[in-house]
Amino acid sequence: MLARITHLWKVIRRPSTYFSLGFLTIGGFVAGIIFWGGFNTAMELTNTEAFCTGCHEMRDNVLPELKTTIHYTNRSGVRAKCSDCHVPHAWTSKIARKMQASKEVWGKIFGTISTREKFQEKRLELAEHEWARFKANDSLECRNCHSEKSMDFTRQSPRAAEAHQRFLVTKEKTCIDCHKGIAHQLPSGYISAHRSDIDPGVLAQSKETLQGYLVSKTSSDQVKAAE
Amino acid sequence: MRILTAVLIVFATMNFTASAADSPITTLRDAPLDQTSTPPRMTPQSNTDLRKARNYPEQPPIIPHKTEDYQVDIRANQCLNCHSRRAVEDSQAPMVSITHFMDRDGQFLATISPRRYFCNQCHVSQHDIKLQVENTFVDSHDLIEFLQQKK
Numbered sequence: 496m497l498a499r500i501t502h503l504w505k506v507i508r509r510p511s512t513y514f515s516l517g518f519l520t521i522g523g524f525v526a527g528i529i530f531w532g533g534f535n536t537a538m539e540l541t542n543t544e545a546f547c548t549g550c551h552e553m554r555d556n557v558l559p560e561l562k563t564t565i566h567y568t569n570r571s572g573v574r575a576k577c578s579d580c581h582v583p584h585a586w587t588s589k590i591a592r593k594m595q596a597s598k599e600v601w602g603k604i605f606g607t608i609s610t611r612e613k614f615q616e617k618r619l620e621l622a623e624h625e626w627a628r629f630k631a632n633d634s635l636e637c638r639n640c641h642s643e644k645s646m647d648f649t650r651q652s653p654r655a656a657e658a659h660q661r662f663l664v665t666k667e668k669t670c671i672d673c674h675k676g677i678a679h680q681l682p683s684g685y686i687s688a689h690r691s692d693i694d695p696g697v698l699a700q701s702k703e704t705l706q707g708y709l710v711s712k713t714s715s716d717q718v719k720a721a722e
Numbered sequence: 723m724r725i726l727t728a729v730l731i732v733f734a735t736m737n738f739t740a741s742a743a744d745s746p747i748t749t750l751r752d753a754p755l756d757q758t759s760t761p762p763r764m765t766p767q768s769n770t771d772l773r774k775a776r777n778y779p780e781q782p783p784i785i786p787h788k789t790e791d792y793q794v795d796i797r798a799n800q801c802l803n804c805h806s807r808r809a810v811e812d813s814q815a816p817m818v819s820i821t822h823f824m825d826r827d828g829q830f831l832a833t834i835s836p837r838r839y840f841c842n843q844c845h846v847s848q849h850d851i852k853l854q855v856e857n858t859f860v861d862s863h864d865l866i867e868f869l870q871q872k873k
Contacts (some may be wrong), residue, residue, distance in 0.1 A: 564791060586725070653771040654787055673803075681798035692808040693799055695836040 538593065542578035550603060555575070557612050560679045567678075580636045580678065581625070618682035626671055634670035641670070775850075777861055782844035783816075789847045794840060794869040801841040802834065 506513050514522075540546060548554040561567050566575040583589050594704050601607075608614040608621075631638065643663050648656035660666040675689075676680060753759035767788040774784055794798040802812035822838035823830050 547784065652769045662812075676793055676798060676800065681793055681800075683797045685798050690798075690803065690806070693802040693806045695831075695833060695834050695839050 508622070528621075538589075541593070542576075542582055544576045547577040552608050552614065554607075556611065557679055575640065575678070579639070583632075584639055591702050615633065615683060619684035619688060622679075622682050622685070623688075626675060630669060631670035637670040637674070739821065765849045765851050768850050782789070785845050787847065789842065792842075793841060799839065799841070801845075805841075809844045 532572070548558050561577075563620060566580075568574070582592050606613075610619050643659070646659060646663075648660060651659065658673070664668070675685075751759045767790060768786065769788045773786055776783060789801070794801060802818070803809060804815040805818050807817055809815070810817045818834060818838075820830070822834055823832075825831055825835050826837060858862050
């Protein structure tokens with residue numbers, strides 16, 4: 496037994512003394528195709544809708560919301576599946592995102608969002624991560640399909656055409672700036688975090704803090720005026 | 723007298739049944755009540771972005787664009803994403819009426835009043851479809867014109 500292991504070790508250590516150069520070259524090439532192909536196939540499997548919705552966290556929370564939107568069903572039958580928006584398409588960025596996703600495995604094991612309530616609680620934070628990612632890469636995953644160069648503004652509603660020409664073409668804003676919640680519901684906490692201008696009755700809740708703010712602002716304005 | 727009343731009642735009842743037969747309650751249905759009718763074809767929401775005149779001064783303005791899939795709940799209000807006071811500069815949409823900032827005591831708040839938060843309770847998108855029932859509404863302006871012609 497020991498003799499066989501020693502022999503095997505010798506072969507692995509100096510294979511060229513046992514096999515021909517041609518065999519090693521072709522064999523290495525074939526093995527490379529198999530391993531590289533296998534690796535990518537396995538990684539593509541983790542990009543499928545079936546894989547993403549294999550866990551109840553995704554199947555019961557975010558998938559039903561996606562189903563009502565135009566990205567899931569529409570007249571022409573094109574579907575943006577989970578990974579089309581949530582995983583970069585370029586290989587290096589994809590690997591980087593997949594490594595980040597190991598945190599999601601951690602979350603699954605420890606049940607970070609194992610109930611609807613836990614999910615709702617955590618949802619703003621999760622959404623913020625995605626919004627930050629889209630903002631940072633200039634909404635790359637939107638632009639994988641939607642390109643402003645292919646947009647015919649005359650076929651858009653006047654409202655959409657106006658907004659796209661003012662903000663998209665001029666690069667003043669990126670897709671996610673206006674289209675948050677396009678494929679999922681907006682999370683609780685969204686209004687106070689992003690749209691405090693529409694938060695009903697927000698000021699009434701903190702009268703004392705506000706009085707302090709007004710006093711300090713008035714005095715600092717006076718100081719500025721005196722200077 | 724009593725006979726007359728009885729005759730009248732009989733006559734009225736007959737009249738009623740006759741008219742009921744003329745216009746059955748299945749007017750808007752294409753199947754009897756105990757059967758499921760074929761739903762009408764779904765039509766797209768109008769999306770012209772051209773404001774329509776109000777039919778009477780107090781009418782909540784109708785929405786001249788699509789509002790399908792707009793989220794209006796405790797977590798978000800996608801109408802106000804464009805129509806709020808701060809948003810109209812970017813969106814160039816009409817700002818929500820200042821009356822919507824007023825609470826029930828007539829006090830103006832800094833933001834939209836909770837009781838006016840749910841836009842689609844009063845404001846609705848339109849579908850370009852044939853009227854299902856005849857509408858006998860008369861615009862008050864038509865009355866004014868009618869009076870002017872009388873003079």
